[in-house]
Structures are given as structure tokens and as C-alpha cells.
Amino acid sequence: MTPALCRDCGRRDPVGPNCPECGGRRLLRHPELFALTIAHIDCDAFYASIEKRDRPELLTRPVIVGGGRRGVVSAACYVARTSGVRSAMPMFKALALCPDAVVIKPDMAKYVATARQMREMMETLTPLVQPLSIDEAVLDLSGTEALHRAPPAIVLARFARAVETRLGITVSIGLAPNRLLAKLAAERDKPRGFGVLGAEAAAWLAPQPVGLLPGVGPALARKLGAAGFTRLGQLAVLEAREAARRFGEDGPGLVARARGEDTRRVDPARETKSISAETTFDSDLRTLAELEVPLWRLCEKLGRRLGEKGFGAAGVVLKLKTAAFESRTRTVRLGRPTRLPEMLFRAAQPMLAKEATGAAFRLIGVGAQPLAPGDQADLPDLADPDSARRADRWAAVEKLRARFGEGVVVSGRGLPGKPRPG
CATH class of the missing domain: 3.30.70.270 (Reverse transcriptase/Diguanylate cyclase domain)
Known part of the structure; x- marks a missing residue:
């Protein structure tokens, strides 16, 4: 039995x-x-479920946790999800899909x-x-x-x-x-x-779409589909050498996951050695001006994550992946630890400029490694009288975003079609 x-x-x-x-x-x-x-x-639906727990009258209502109309969705309950609302969706799109939703500002504490x-x-x-x-x-x-x-x-x-x-x-x-x-x-x-x-598991995985695997986003799924791989079973039969030839250094790992293989241990003492953010483009980007827009946005995200986890960046890592799945990683050590997006961008941009020479890129990422204690980041410096103002400016921006949503303050660097910053 x-x-x-x-x-x-x-x-x-x-x-x-x-x-x-x-x-x-x-x-x-x-x-x-x-x-x-x-x-x-x-x-x-963690955030939304907590709000419904604390406000039982909302139990059957669609609930969205997030900022104002110009913010983004932090979480949506399953009632709202039936209307198509998803995390990270702009709030105006979410409310267009689900106009009767109850919107609640996040209460992180x-x-x-x-x-x-x-x-x-x-x-x-x-x-x-x-x-x-x-x-x-x-x-x-x-x-x-x-x-x-x-x-x-x-x-x-x-x-x-x-x-x-x-x-x-x-x-x-x-x-x-x-x-x-x-x-x-x-x-x-x-x-x-x-x-x-x-x-x-292997038999169950075989007919599933490649996008089922964690780490295979829409852009990579389209790339795999263009190469004839739409189902995980098609990837699972590849040998490691063939996978590396087709997909670069990430190929063998991708194929192993398509078979359901995973050798990672559960490690409660795993030390945070780096913090990063990355994004895969819907279509490949080539020019420095195009690539700087997502780089700036990632520097903002990285700065926020460093602050949330209590670290500063003592070094900056730039990660790029070409349309041919070739990975490029460049690093630079910083003279003083920071978690300010402006300083992270200043460190990463010259490395990006050296790589953006015409190749098509499908992914960009920026990380902090090694890490420094948060209380050592962005200390006042007599040799840099603007350092304190930069820190105050970033703190003010984050305070406004926390109150009114991500879109309340947008840097020109984060807008497409803007001239390259100096």
C-alpha cells in the first residue's frame, strides 16, 4: 500500500x-x-496574509501591499492574483487589473x-x-x-x-x-x-517548460526556445560538454537542474560573503548608454540591500553575460566602504565602459564583495567634503520612497533615452 x-x-x-x-x-x-x-x-502571500489576519473584514477582498499609484506591488493576495496582479508590478497596472483592491502600505516591522x-x-x-x-x-x-x-x-x-x-x-x-x-x-x-x-521527478520534469526552473527567466527561456529547447527533457539529455559548448559555463549546471539534480547542502551557518543584484534584458543591449540605465537601477537596489543587511561594499563586482552566454566578471576594490548608489555606480561604470565595445549583452549584474561592516560605510572624509551630503541625499530619497512608493523619486540615470551621465 x-x-x-x-x-x-x-x-x-x-x-x-x-x-x-x-x-x-x-x-x-x-x-x-x-x-x-x-x-x-x-x-x-506573506505580507498580504498578515494584513488579512489583522483585518478579518478583508478576508474575501483582493488585497495589495505596496506603495501609491506610482509605486510597485510588494505582495498580492490570491484573490488579487486571480485578476493578474503580481509582485513587482507597477501599482497603476495592478489597479487597472483589479480596481476594487484594497491597497495597504507595507509594515515591515x-x-x-x-x-x-x-x-x-x-x-x-x-x-x-x-x-x-x-x-x-x-x-x-x-x-x-x-x-x-x-x-x-x-x-x-x-x-x-x-x-x-x-x-x-x-x-x-x-x-x-x-x-x-x-x-x-x-x-x-x-x-x-x-x-x-x-x-x-525526472519523468515529471521532462515535459515541463524550461521556464519552470528557478533562474530561467523569460529572456533565457526565449533564447533556449530559439535554440530548440522548450521542454526540460530536451535539456536533460545533453552531455555536460555539449551543454558547455552551447550555453557556456552555466550550461552543465542548467542541464543538471533540468534532470532534477542538486548537490547543495542545507547550511544554517552560511556566511553572507557578497550581496548582489542583476537583471536579464528582454532584448540584448549593446551600447554603453543603454547599459548604464539598468546599471544605475541595480546600484540603487544594491545600496538598499546593503543597508537592509547592515553591510557596506569594500569592493564592487560587475557581471555581464553576452548573447552567446559568455560570462564576464570584473572587480575593483574601493578606498572606502560605501553603500551609496552614486559611489557604487562610479566604481562599476568604468568597468562597464571597457566591456561595452559592441558585443550584445543579455544580462548585467552588480555586487558588493568583499563586504565591510555597515558602520564603516560612508564615514565623513575631510578629503571629500561632499560625502556627507551624498549620504544625506540618499537617506532622504529612501525615506520618500518608503513613504510614497518607488516611483516618487527617479534619477535621470535610471530613465531610458537619457544622455550618458558624466
Whole structure:
């Protein structure tokens, strides 16, 4: 008999379409259900779910968390998503799709507090918890069956019910033999889902579109499609040498993921060694003026991430990928740590200028490495009397954006068609 579990009451191996214990229909069945140990836990519409928890009158209403009309969507509940609203969508587009949505400004302090409670609950399951974002983590429950007197699948089902009871939000869970498959399993049945992928993963992946894989965005999917690869099974049969020839250094890893292979360990002590931001273009860019626009936007994003994580950049890394999937990485050390977009841009722009000599690029990224403590970033400097003004200006911009949305202040460098900054 295939191992089974009732997610509502925890009964093991229920028979029939309904649980004989509680009558529930949320039954899990999988040949490896009680043997798999890697779990991916992802909160469902985290910010929006917290707002609905705190305002029950909004339970059935479409809710969007984000800035004003010129801002962007930070999160959308599943009711709003049925109208096509998605995270990072400009607010005016979201409201055009869902005009009756309730828009709520983000309350990060509240979200962080809930995330901290969630993390504490995860750490009672296993010490091997690796956070991936504020609302997402991967866990390794190997060897915990004796502690909990139950296999990981049962422990995770209990956890999901406890989150709903104690925190008033829901999670989706993926259970698999590795991190990649656990993430894909978690995404199969959102919201309030519990997906399982085991030995059948390769067969399940084969007919899926290439865009299913994490890291394969629309632009890369189009590139792969143009080369004749639209399904993961078409990639999975490539040998590593052929993959490298076709897709450069990222090719073998891409093919391995298409097979469902992933050797990454769950590492709770993983040290943050770098912080970065990157973007893949909808169409290839060639000129320096074209490339500087996304570079500036990424420098703004990188500066914000450095501030949020309490670091400064002691060095800047520029990453480019050509239309032929050739990766180019350039680095420069800084005289003084910074997290100001203007200083990050000043460091990255000369490196970009040396590379933008006519080649077509499909991706650009900028990163901070090595990192410096945040309290060492952008200290006053007698040799640079404008340093304090730059820091104050950036702080004022970020304060306005936090209050009124991303679009309230836009630098000319971030606008397409503008002349190249000096």
C-alpha cells in the first residue's frame, strides 16, 4: 500500500478518499512519503496574509501591499492574483487589473516580527534551517525521526497546522530528496499546499517548460526556445560538454537542474560573503548608454540591500553575460566602504565602459564583495567634503520612497533615452 497521511489530523495511512479519523480530504500519498527529508517551506502571500489576519473584514477582498499609484506591488493576495496582479508590478497596472483592491502600505516591522516567530518554530524541528528570504526557508530533517517520534512528513504537517493556529497565516511545503525538487514541490500546490517529489521527478520534469526552473527567466527561456529547447527533457539529455559548448559555463549546471539534480547542502551557518543584484534584458543591449540605465537601477537596489543587511561594499563586482552566454566578471576594490548608489555606480561604470565595445549583452549584474561592516560605510572624509551630503541625499530619497512608493523619486540615470551621465 502506498504510504499516506491526513494533513488535517495527522492520521497515518488512511484508506479511501476521506480520512476515517476526521473526515478530511487533504490526504497525501506518495511511495517515498515517509523517507524523504529535505523540506522547502514558503509562506503564502506573506505580507498580504498578515494584513488579512489583522483585518478579518478583508478576508474575501483582493488585497495589495505596496506603495501609491506610482509605486510597485510588494505582495498580492490570491484573490488579487486571480485578476493578474503580481509582485513587482507597477501599482497603476495592478489597479487597472483589479480596481476594487484594497491597497495597504507595507509594515515591515510587523512582517519581520512574524517571520522571527516562524523561524523559531522551524528551529524546533531541526537545527538545519537555512533562511532564503523573510518568508521562505529550506530544512534538512535527516535523523530527526527519533527526536519527534515521527517521520519528517508528519512533523511538517503538524508544523503547518501549528502555523495556522499560532500565527494566523498559511504555508506551502515541498518535500523531496534535494533543495531544488523541494522548492518545485512547494510551488505545485499553492496556497496551503504540500507537494512531494521523489524518484518520479525526472519523468515529471521532462515535459515541463524550461521556464519552470528557478533562474530561467523569460529572456533565457526565449533564447533556449530559439535554440530548440522548450521542454526540460530536451535539456536533460545533453552531455555536460555539449551543454558547455552551447550555453557556456552555466550550461552543465542548467542541464543538471533540468534532470532534477542538486548537490547543495542545507547550511544554517552560511556566511553572507557578497550581496548582489542583476537583471536579464528582454532584448540584448549593446551600447554603453543603454547599459548604464539598468546599471544605475541595480546600484540603487544594491545600496538598499546593503543597508537592509547592515553591510557596506569594500569592493564592487560587475557581471555581464553576452548573447552567446559568455560570462564576464570584473572587480575593483574601493578606498572606502560605501553603500551609496552614486559611489557604487562610479566604481562599476568604468568597468562597464571597457566591456561595452559592441558585443550584445543579455544580462548585467552588480555586487558588493568583499563586504565591510555597515558602520564603516560612508564615514565623513575631510578629503571629500561632499560625502556627507551624498549620504544625506540618499537617506532622504529612501525615506520618500518608503513613504510614497518607488516611483516618487527617479534619477535621470535610471530613465531610458537619457544622455550618458558624466
